[in-house]
Amino acid sequence: MARYRYGRWSGGADPLAPPADLRAALDELGREVMEGASPQSALRELLRRGMPGTRGLDELTRRVWERRSQIQRRHRLDGTLQEVRRLLDQALEAERRELFPDPSDDARFREAQLDALPPGTAAAVTELAEYDWRSEQGRESYRQIQDLLGGELLEQRFQGMKQALQNATPQDVEQIKQMLSDLNSLLSAHAAREDTGERFAEFMRQHGQYFPENPRNTDELVDALAARSAAAQRMLNSMTAEQRAELAQLTQQALGDPNLAAQLDLLDAHLRGMRPGEDWTSSGRFRGKNPLGLGEGAQAMADLAELDGLAEQLAQSYPGARLEDIDIESLVRQLGDESGVDARRLAELERELRQQGLLERAPDGGLRLTPKALRRLGETALRQVVDQLRGRGERDSDRSGAAGEPTGASKPWQFGDTEPWEVSRTVRNAVLRTASAGGGRVRLEVEDVEVVETEQRARAAVALCVDTSWSMVQDGRWVPMKRTALALHQLIRTRFRTDALELITFGRHASTVDIGELTALEGVWEQGTNLHHALLLAGRHVRRHPDAQPVVLVVTDGEPTAHLESDGSAEFNYPPLPRTLAKTVAEVDGLAKLGASITVFRLGDDPRLASFVDLVARRGGGRVIAPDEDGLGAAVVGDYLRNRRSRR
Known part of the structure; x- marks a missing residue:
């Protein structure tokens, strides 16, 4: 029988997580695009806002900056100096207790030495380097100062070194000093462009336990060390001049060996020369109450640098930015597992939108909605229209297909x-x-x-003429107009495929467009409602289909204020010129002679527009419908279905 083993979840994509809601994401993209945004900016806005249950890039960025502010607001950088001062006071107090009962001149001389110590911590520690301690507790506290300084200096540059030095034997300290000497020798050879492959392997064999990053070659070793060393330098830059001076003096007492400081200085020089692109010069302002040691301070500076990198990745403002660029491990380390899940979901959403064929590259390098995406948007728009029709008591008949x-x-x-x-x-x-x-x-x-x-039994040549003048944008009718066109296009494409639909836009001029162009059409400041030109194009469409029943649907919120001249130019005037009205009415009469029924969907309450469209309805044998913006789609689709039922 098959045997199965179950273990703790070890990371990676959650196999039980729900898939990305592409339909909801596409609806959001479609809404932005129909309002005039490009698909590229619409996708960027979607990822910035996020989706229900998933934080967007804006929220993740806010949390990154909040975390950065917390580090600086809660901490200060003088923790090592404070600890050295505490150990020094402890050593001096123990030594004075040991000397006080002794009546000898030597005891008094030693007390005078202690009283004459300079007030500065670093100077006092340096002065006591050759002092012969009477008190065992004092000697031990002074040794702890040396060990503390050595541990902190190494922790600044080697992660985990402070823990490695706890309870270290003299042999352990000598091994660390040997590691530093071997490391500087390796880096010198690498800087001289020598082949260091074998030397690196031997170095890691001897000293690999000090490098949890587990570098695979010398370059990776340099990268890890340079990032840590630069963080240590930025920490020093963030301290006061007095604090830097004290630390510089104290480092000579690290582990009781001045050569350690020299080896670390040489290491920093190597790293700075090989990685000049690291940030060696900036600083930060720490104003909290929690003191940090040198190692902790360097880690805090490394965290700040990591947070700055995450903020740049989340901003997605550089050329070619993709959500796959986000360092998920760093995000989890700084903000927790939930933020990592959110970033993975956003990246999956972006990836799926592309892989599922909903977004594609346009010739100009930008993004555009694919025909598949437009079909889905049309399905959504048609479904909303059908729901409205059912709410009005109408129903979608099963016999309304191409029967x-x-x-x-x-x-x-x-x-x-x-x-x-x-x-x-x-x-x-x-x-x-x-x-x-x-x-x-x-x-x-x-x-x-x-x-x-x-x-x-009957097919139709349908011309949908939609007003694209600026007033449609200004009065909030732009998106309802596009949704109406999407719904009608989807209905005819899927259920009345023999009907021929022509989409015509008219502002100062009229033009025929496909559904993709109409969906992505941006509103522009343009005066003029050239219904005359739109009806001319509708007439051409009707004549191309002489065997079909002509149907003309006009969506507008303004009376005609422009007409087309014989040379192709448009003449605009407000109030409308009699010539403009006459040319428009002549096209209405021409369509009526072709048997076209013209239905005008009047938006708004302009009395001049109401008077004109009533005239059009009387002369063209059509009718006028005055829906609100939310009911426009249902009105247009419902009128199309009514005309189709009457034809059958």
Whole structure:
């Protein structure tokens, strides 16, 4: 029997996490795009805001800066100096207690030596370097000062070194000094462009326990050490001049060996020369009450640098920025596991939008919505319209597809087909497919299905003319207009595929556009409502389909204020010129002669517009509908379906 082992979750993507909600993300992208944003900026805004249950980049950035402020607000950098002062006072007090009962001149001379010590901590520690301690406690406290300084100086540059020096024997200290000497020799050879592969391997074999980063070559070793050394330098830059001077003097007493400070200075010089791009010059302002030692201070400076890097990655403001650039391990280390989960979800969302074919590169290098994305947006818009129609008591009939008289033939089923199945051919397809695969139990698959082919009883040539003048943007009608076009386009493309739809926009001029261009159309400051030009284009569309029933739908919020001249220029005037109105009405009459019914969807309460569209309805045999912005889509789709039912 198979055996299974279960263990603790070890990181990586959560296999139980819900997948990215692409439909909700696409709806958000579509809304931004229809309001005039480019797909690139819409995606950036989506990632900045985040999704329900997932923090966006703005929130993660806020937490990064909050964490950075906490480090500086809670801590100070003189922890090592304070600890040295405490140990020094402890040593002096123990020595004085030991000397006080002794009546000898030597005891009095020693007391005078102690009383004459300079007031500065570093100077006093240096003065006591050759002092012969009478008190064992005093001698031990002074030795602790030397060990503390050595541990802190090494911790600044080698992570975990302070812990390694706890309870260290003289042999351990000698091994560390040997490691520093070997390290400087290795770096000198590397700086001279020598091949250090074998020397590096030997160095790591002897001293690898001091390098938890586990570098694989000399360059990686230099990278790790330079980042730590630069953080130590930035910490010194952040201290006062007096504190830096005291530390410089105290380092000579580290581990009781002045050569240690010299080796560390040489190491810093090597690293600074090999990695000049590190930040060696900046500083920070620490104003808290919690004192940090040299090692802790260097780690705090490293944390600040890491947080600065995360802030840059989360800003995504550099060329070619991708969410995969975010260092998840650093983010988790600084902000916790939840922030790492949020960043992974955002990266997955961006990746899935691209991999699922919803976004693609445009010729100009930017992003654009793919036809697949536009179909999904159309499905959403149509679903909302259908919900509104049902709320008004209308219903979507199953017979509203491309139904007609059966031709006796069948065809493979496609999405949107509502014709009945051709059962015998469907079963035959399933049997043949199963037999070709080696036999077995017959199961129906989607590709087996065939439906009865029918002849269309009536088809329509539909021209949807939408006003794109600035007032549509200004009065909040821009997005409802685009959603209306999306819904109608989706309905005709999926359920009335024999109908021919033309999308026409009109401002100062009119033009035909596809659904992608209309969706991404940006509002521009342009005066002029050239309905005359739009009806001209609608007439051309109707004439290209002489066998179809012409239907013209006009969405506008203003009376005609522009018309097209014979040379192709547009003449604008407000109030409208009689010539503009006459040319527009002439096109209405021309469409009426072609049998077109014109329905005008009037937005707003302009009395001049109401008077004009009533005239259009009377002369064109159409009607006027005055929906609000939220009901525009339902009004247009509902009128299209009503006209189609009347044709049948």
